[in-house]
Amino acid sequence: MSGSDTSSGSHPPLWRNRNFLSLFAGLFVTNAGDSLYSVATMWLVFELSNSTFLTGVANSLLLLPFLVQIVAGPIVDRFPVQRVLLVSQAVQGAVVLVLPLAASTGHLSTGLILVTVPVLSVMTVVTDPARASIVPRIVADHQLSRGNSALATVSLGLDMVFDALGGAFVGSVIAPRLKTLPLGQLTAVSFTVGSLLWLGSVLVSSTLLTVVLFGLAWIGAGANGVLVSTVNQRVFPTDVLGRVTAIKGTAASATLPVGSLVGGTVAVIVGPSTTVALAAGGFGFVGLYHALRTPLRRLPATSDISAADFGLELESEDTE
Numbered sequence: 001m002s003g004s005d006t007s008s009g010s011h012p013p014l015w016r017n018r019n020f021l022s023l024f025a026g027l028f029v030t031n032a033g034d035s036l037y038s039v040a041t042m043w044l045v046f047e048l049s050n051s052t053f054l055t056g057v058a059n060s061l062l063l064l065p066f067l068v069q070i071v072a073g074p075i076v077d078r079f080p081v082q083r084v085l086l087v088s089q090a091v092q093g094a095v096v097l098v099l100p101l102a103a104s105t106g107h108l109s110t111g112l113i114l115v116t117v118p119v120l121s122v123m124t125v126v127t128d129p130a131r132a133s134i135v136p137r138i139v140a141d142h143q144l145s146r147g148n149s150a151l152a153t154v155s156l157g158l159d160m161v162f163d164a165l166g167g168a169f170v171g172s173v174i175a176p177r178l179k180t181l182p183l184g185q186l187t188a189v190s191f192t193v194g195s196l197l198w199l200g201s202v203l204v205s206s207t208l209l210t211v212v213l214f215g216l217a218w219i220g221a222g223a224n225g226v227l228v229s230t231v232n233q234r235v236f237p238t239d240v241l242g243r244v245t246a247i248k249g250t251a252a253s254a255t256l257p258v259g260s261l262v263g264g265t266v267a268v269i270v271g272p273s274t275t276v277a278l279a280a281g282g283f284g285f286v287g288l289y290h291a292l293r294t295p296l297r298r299l300p301a302t303s304d305i306s307a308a309d310f311g312l313e314l315e316s317e318d319t320e
Helices: 018-049 052-078 081-096 098-104 110-124 127-138 141-163 166-178 183-203 207-217 219-235 238-253 256-270 272-292
Strands: none
Touching: 018 052, 018 081, 018 110, 018 127, 018 141, 052 081, 052 110, 052 127, 052 238, 052 256, 081 098, 081 110, 081 127, 098 110, 127 141, 127 219, 127 238, 141 166, 141 219, 166 219, 183 207, 183 219, 183 272, 207 219, 219 238, 256 272
């Protein structure tokens, strides 16, 4: 059974699909708040402590709960998705209010921020598995790529506005145009080029050019994120998508908290600019790995991909 077996005639166009528009609007509001909070938190910690190390600790705590995303998958698969999302967002809203209240009473401190950050992040980990689980249920199979692209534009586009990651938003927009290109080769080339652009953003002396190059470096990652989401939904049955997305998210996020701690420490020793330049190697590694690994390099286009391309034979849990 494929990720979605709905017929093209059972769903209206995306922008007349009330369920999809509701999901789109909800993610817009959620991601706007999350992006603003992430930026404000890192900024506050640095302003209060003047320490790149503590800033790294804060970012590590922000990312650490994503390691338990593997637990969120079964929750999303087994409980009403709408209820899970509503409860998680309500808890987030209540916890966020702690910081402005502390600031207004003169009790805002680095320690308080470091305590609230992981609580908020724990509530966030259900969002991606829930979204991945919902999309195939409310759009037709042939609409998956466009639907994922639109939702990624919300997530990554708001990151562009609030985090200055412009290339990620250009990447989510162009992803549907890339679905006919071989995924393995596309990933190898895009991440290698992204690494060079990232490194160039550190080496140039113009602030404007730095921002432009750094934004362009994220085009490949933005497009790849959309395409991989579509691959998951084509390959895996709908009733296990939450768990699959959670497991993949946990694996992908496993090194991020450690990286934040290491980055904060290295920045104290060699400076922020050199640290950012070294980070470009992450994109370079992804590109090189896909180029050298034959099974990855030979992955077909997203529009043609199937479970067989990964050597998988999957059946829904509901199948007798």
